[in-house]
Amino acid sequence: MRLLPFLLLFSLTARAQPLRYFTHFTENDGLSDNNVQCILRDRQGYLWVGTSNGLNRWDGYNFRHYHPDTRQAQRTVSSENIYDIEQDREGYIWLATANGLNRYDPRTETFKVWKNTGRSDGSLPNSLIWNILIDQNNDLWLACDNRDLCRFDPQTERFTTYPWKAFLKKTNHIAANSDYQTIYYSRLRQGGGIWFMTNFGLFSFDPATQRFDHYPYPSKGFAPAKPSDCGEQLYFGSWDKDLVRYNVCTRQWSRLQLPIAEQLAGGRRQVTDVFRMGNDHWVLGREGLFVLDGTALKMAAIPPTTENHHKAPWGMLNCHFLEKNGMLWLGGERGLWLLDPAAQRFGYTPLIPEDEKGIYNTFCRFVDSRLDGRRYITDFYAGKLHIYENGRLLKTIRQPGNCGLLHEDRAGQLWVAFGKNLYILNRKLLTIKPFPIPSRLLDPAVHSYFYGMTEDAMGNLWFGNTDEGVLVWRPAIGDWWKPGERENFIGRAVTDVLADVERRTVWIATQDYGLFRFDEKTGKFALYQPDENDLGGSLGAYIVKGLCKDGLGRIWAATDPGGISRFDYDAPSGQQFITLNSEDGLPSNQVNSLVTDAYGNVWVGTSKGLAWVDARRLRVRYFGEKDGMFTDYLDMPLAVAANGEILNGTMYGFQSFHPDSLLKQKQAPGLLLTAFRVFDKDYSDSLNINYLNKIHLSWWQNFLSFEFASTDFSQPQKNEYAYRLKGYDDDWNYLDNRHSGSYTGVPPGDYVLEVKSGREGFWQEPGVQLGIYIKPPFWATLWFRSLVFCLVAAAILGLYRWRISRIKREEALKTEFNQRIALTEMAALRAQMNPHFVFNCLSSINRFILVNQPEEASAYLTKFSRLIRLILDNSRTETVPLNKELEALKLYVEMEQMRFNDRFEYRLTVADDVQAEQLDIPPLLIQPYVENAIWHGLMHKKAPGLLQVRVFYEEKKLCIEVEDDGIGRRRAMELKSRSATVHKSHGMEVTAERLEVINQLYGTNAEVRTADLVDGNGEAMGTKVTIRF
Secondary structure, three states: OOEEEEEEEOOOOOOOOOOOOEEEEOHHHOOOOOOEEEEEEOOOOOEEEEEOOEEEEEOOOOEEEEOOOHHHHHHOOOOOOEEEEEEOOOOOEEEEEOOEEEEEEOOOOEEEEEOOOOOOOOOOOOOOEEEEEEOOOOOEEEEEOOOOEEEEEOOOOEEEEEOHHHHHHHHOHHHHOOOOOOEEEEEEOOOOOEEEEEOOEEEEEEOOOOEEEEEOOOOOOOEEOOOOOOOOEEEEEEOOOOEEEEEOOOOEEEEEOOOOOOOOOOOOOOEEEEEEEOOEEEEEEOOEEEEEEOOOOEEEEOOOOOOOOOOOOOOOEEEEEEOOOOOEEEEEOOEEEEEOHHHOOOEEEEOOOHHHOOOOOOEEEEEEOOOOOOEEEEEOOOOEEEEEEOOEEEEEEEOOOOOOEEEEOOOOOEEEEEOOEEEEEEOOOOEEEEEOOOHHHOOOOOOOOEEEEEEOOOOOEEEEEOOOEEEEEEOOOOEEEOOOHHHOOOOOOEEEEEEEOOOOEEEEEEOOOOEEEEEOOOOEEEEEOOOOOOHHHOOOOOEEEEEEEOOOOOEEEEEEOOEEEEEOOOOOOOOOEEEEOHHHOOOOOOEEEEEEOOOOOEEEEEOOEEEEEOOOOOOEEEEOHHHOOOOOOOOOOEEEOOOOOEEEEEOOEEEEEOHHHHHOOOOOOOEEEEEEEEOOEEOOOOOOHHHOOEEEEOOOOOOEEEEEEEOOOOOHHHEEEEEEEEOOEOOOEEEEOOOEEEEOOOOOEEEEEEEEEEEOOEEOOOOEEEEEEEOOOHHHOHHHHHHHHHHHHHHHHHHHHHHHHHHHHHHHHHHHHHHHHHHHHHHHHHHHOOHHHHHHHHHHHHHHHHOOOHHHHHHHHHHHHHHHHHHHHHOOOOOEEHHHHHHHHHHHHHHHHHHOOOOEEEEEEEOOOOOHHHOEEOOOOOHHHHHHHHHHHHOOOOOOEEEEEEEEEEOOEEEEEEEEOOOHHHHHHHHHHHOOOOOOOOHHHHHHHHHHHHHHHHOOOOEEEEEEEEOOOOOEEEEEEEEEO
16 A cells, blocks of 8 residues: 655644635736645745745745746756645745755855766765655755655755665565565654655654664554544555555554445545544645544534635645644645635535525524523525524424514513514513504505614614604513604605614614614604715715624714715714725725624724724724635624624624634734845846845935735735835835835935834834945045045145136236237327428428418417317227227328328218217227328329228128228338338328237227228229228
């Protein structure tokens, strides 16, 4: 018989098997393959899953795959087939594969592989390894296929084999003739040594004495297992013998039969794994999952339900991993399952046998009687009242009509209604007696039924009807009262009634008009309806389905689709309602029922799950199918049991839970950075990011993104996260269930990335703290800034000194220029006022007098005096208006013209676009060129001459042309050289110097161009001088 995985067990106790809720993972959820062969939860917090098609690592949200890849052998596994995963005390993860022993280092995220070399060099005996056992010395015991027992020392990396096969041949004659002798699994033995099972049975090995022992199967077959108080018992899976047990104390074998058909064989009875959880022993096999009651040695299957609401494992199961916190992982041919203790807090009690289930079974009302301790349950559609005592059904009472009302009044009477008929239960006889209602109060043509009941402060009993309003039985006077329009009550479709005895008030919930309030003191009704202008401060909706009173005395109404509305008696008028809806955390705005627990808080049943509301702080928590509920569609009323549990009817049964178990806070989980990227590329370092205290980045590496996950895999959809970059963020960034964050453009600096997790408003301290130093660019470093500061200071100092020096030079230059200007202007003045010119003028005046031309003499003298006055006036300023300069020039030319008896004509032309009175030019600038034209050009010409002065713009520059048609410069120089006259005119030379000074002083580009005019034969025709400003 082939034996499979086994378990070493000690004491046994019995416990009933509740309905369990599992979470199922397949390839659709990211697994690399559905055939799961081994599982490990490492100490860092990751879940490792070995399959027949690769290795998987799960962080609570995503599966990361590892497949063989020769291009990056150190980053992945050596084989697709992973048979076992273990972690040693150093934190290394060891993998048994079909192609060698693999070691994963979580610090560096690298793999190292040992394989069989095919030589006798002390290498791995066989690359196919079935199982790994790590002993107290941190040595590895390897089950290599068809090889001896092997031990691997991780420190020396040496393999040592022990001759189990030789021992087998001596003790088993069948094995001596077999070519295949292999070890499958091994476990530590109590007191030292190891157990290991093979295809030839159970063996043990003592490393200290190097002794093997064999424990053969009974020759007459396996006896049925019986309870035993032996402290060491081994449970084995088998190929076809169900579960097998070996009692170490009595050295006896026995068999525990699976609860499946006896005729199933051929591997159908195979057990693949067995382990202990609490007081139970869980069995995995070809036909699914089973639980063994160790006291009674009874085994029960955990089959999927009809709709498989709780996703129980099915098909072939291979392996398990049990965490210290009770989370159980199961692997099989159809995927991975998780049994989360946090999802087992809801109980489900079926009330209808499988063969009697129908579409009309829905359980509605529950009463745990104060008087007899019995539980009473109504089957709404079937019209039944079930009576239970100590979990046993005593009796079922059936009547026509829907059974929607069940209530125990203060006197202890139990009321039940079927349709429109009311009954009171006789507890001794377990029979019901009709309670008559006058026919005038109910319309026989209307199909309706009673659905709510309450007892007010005066002992009156209020009954709500689904289509005929409210009926009130007044025991004190022995009659019925039906409120109507005369009392301002117009509701008909009543869903619930609630008496607030302390406030002497009765509340009535309806589906047609909203919420009514009856004041017992005044006998008047008040109506509350939604206010479209104040939805948050009024009743949530017109349809009200349930009522309750919290521990603070406030009334809560379940509305559809408006959420839940709270009424506070003591609040100011107009502010008495507060409404909570899905935006405040409710799973749905379609609320069907409400109930108050023993702590005064409110539980809310909706169409999408259950909610708890803290009556004082208005905090909301949500629970649904993933929390283990049989269904999260809660359309039946909630009820509170005698033990504090809350009950809710479903089809075929009811689900229950205790508020304390749901609201219990978990211990703080760990946190992992599952990814850290810079510019969307994984951050590369020799160590995993979770093993680093601080990272250093360059200034340009300032685009950061990261992912994180809580190590609490229990209902990860409820984990909430927040992160901040300390030193950059002022506050936390809250993400709800999202588990990633990013930063862009982070400036250089020293920061700490902090991540914290929480659940439903309760936050833990930061679980991730990673230092991040972003180095500044060299131009932002202290040394560079110091250098730049020094250079700038030196430059400023140099510039300052240069500026001072320049100012001194400019001042000296200005002084020199002013002196030169003064000298040149004096020179110009002298040039124009030279004695020869004055002498000539006076001679001309004298000649006019002698020849008896007094008028000409007078005119000449007048012009001469005006010219002298203008020259003197213009010479006092640096610039003069152009028209003033032209006026002086005109006087000078007219005097010369008179003196030379009109031997030449002159023309003074000013272009239309030249505003002479608005243009300033240096004084005494044009006259020297005009004088030169007259004296050296025109005076030597025999024929009358022409002098032209033109003022115009050319290329945005002011141009003054002096043109004569005299003898030209060359002929004038020849005549001058022959002349014995000693007079020399310095006017043009002085003017050139003045222009040079002006250019240097004002940064201008004034210039003088002189051109000789010739005719077609090259003969001189005069001279043209152009002054450009």
